[in-house]
Amino acid sequence: MDVRTCLRLVRRHWWIVLVTLMVAVGSAALVTVRTAPRYVASVTFFVTTPSQGVTDAYQGGLFLQQRVKSYADLLRSDRLAQAVVADASLGLTADDVQRRVSTSTETGTVLLRATVTDTDQTRALKVTEALSARFVELVQKIEMAADGRAGPIKIEVVGGPRVTSSPVSPQPNRNLAVGALIGLLLGAAFAVLRGVVDVRMRDAAGLQRATGSPLLGEVPFEAQAKTAPLIVGEAANSARAEAVRKLRTNLRFVDVHEPARVIAVTSALQGEGKTTLSCNLAIALAEAGWRVLLVDADLRRPKIADYLGLSGGIGLTDVLVGDVQVGDVVQRWGDKSLLVLPSGSAPPNPSELLGSKAMADLLLALRESADIVVIDTAPLLAVTDGVVVAVQADGALLVTQQGRTSRAQVAAAARSLHSVSVRLLGCVLNMAKVAKADAYQYEAYRIASTGTPSVPADRATAAHRGDQGPHTVGDRTQELTRLPR
Template identity: 90%
Template sequence: LRDAAGLQRATGSPLLGDIPFDQGAKAAPLIVGEAATSARAEAVRKLRTNLRFVDVHEPARVIAVTSALQGEGKTTLSCNLAIALAEAGWRVLLVDADLRRPKVADYLGVDGGVGLTDVLVGDVQVGDVVQRWGDKSLLVLPSGSTPPNPSELLGSKSMADLLLSLRESADIVVIDTAPLLAVTDGVVVAVQADGALLVTQQGRTSRAQAAAAARSLHSVSVRLLGCVLNMAKVARADAYQYEAYRIATASPASVPADRATAAHRDDQGLHPASDRTQELTRLPR
């Protein structure tokens, strides 16, 4: 994949975001601190806006984030999208359902020893293992113990029941899943979500691989919300314009550019975290 147009043709789905390549992303993958004002962070916020307005009449509240291959940046995007949604005032739950190579706990610096798998087998209650992250309205459910049968566990009735309960405990549930072309886990999870977001990497994912990933979702009637082109090349002129704008508008009291989208939450049946009475202890037990 060399550009966004090629990705759209390969998948037959809209481009919801192109995340620019950032040399500092490997050392600081999350869009917090100094990285919160980067072009990469702004691109994630734009993705947040586009994703929320894919279908205003039927907004996706449970979103599976997946990719064709391992290493295309889906986990980093899952974490940053969850952070961006929480910044806008939504109560967000990030679930690590990549049970073969879980990375969410590592990126966010939380304890991942007990989590989703332990809940699904009945060893713990979800309210006891969900962790609050930072000072935002973001909750994290790590993957937990490594199971011998990830696909069966993710496709179980326990998983379906858990997602149904979590839907009532958060405004938006973001699920990081396994790559589609490697194992069936990602499809199994996506079927149970409201829709899927397909992450690809410019210069790495081929058109054939992107097309195959999209077909694997369409074959089981998964709603493909759109695609993301990760590590995209940005024209030097565009990069310069963004940096000039960022410096000119920088302020300690600055608000994300698309904060106005919060005004539409009531129309979508969503409410800011500050207006909700549900707390961590109110998660299903």
């Protein structure tokens, strides 16, 4: 995985980075608030010894530097801590004093520094004062010769004891900065990890790779599409409607030498929006002047009649079993050249019925009677109905919902079509997320060019259906004189 891929994943899952950053900064702030202030008191000792001449001074300096290292350990010894506790009423034990004391030396010098860290500023200073006094006495006692003479080492306090006027910890700025840095790093790592383990279809490029077919369109997600799925009325000027029109154009130019006249619209799973897209594609084709026939071949879960407000009790299945003629059940929708063949009665054997010779003959007749036939089929991975219909069509259009279907499922759906030599015309990324800037730009252009439509979506749908309901059999017969009777 290269850097560009990681950055793309971080950008896609920016909310993970934001949440992690907020949690990290909040945790750092909470720790800062709950941490008691700590003060530091310090004292500096100078270790020396009498010397005669330069040679003695040099040797004495080396001797003292080694001695200072031992005195650093002596400052944290039990003996000194007990002497400090006995000297002043500090409310501490010897172990408490040892934990508060730290020492440091400067290489090449005879300076020894002791620091005491405590949450009480006054107590830190008292401990340091007692420590400096008892340490000098302890060194003199240890270095004293056996005959009672003073030892060769002399220790003097050259700095302090003093205590800081403000606490050395916690440091809010530093803690928040460290928390923010950790949050950003963890957030980026979580975002990349989420992108790696996320197998759902997220973008158009991934859809093209999974299907091995061209991308013919990206239909953006619109919340109002749930209540007004058809691109009529106000929705006719939406970004979704414009995307369907682009799909219409791209679909007509997939192969100009061998254009597809019978198109099977399918998907990998149920609920990816293939039926809605079938209806809207048929409407867009009819608006362009094509004589379009929309067939509901999803016999297990037919929805086209409900979407278009038509009667679906008699339709495709009744024609296939020979109960009715196709010219008697096809219904006109709207004031355009759009004809609809509903699914009809629910059959016990959908796959066998769709793969029958009657279905092949019907499609042959419909091909000659309409400019374009759009067939809504069943999902490919659920049942075999979709493949059975796609084999008899000129090509298939694979619809995939962004963020729902996995890459493996899309690839399996494409393989099911390729395995039976179905011509996969292309794929459509449905309910795609569109950048706010692009959506705003389109909306501004729409308002500037067309203004606000005055026909509500529900009334426009009724107008397309016809205010007087579905047309009579006699009306449909006159319109379908080219269809077999």
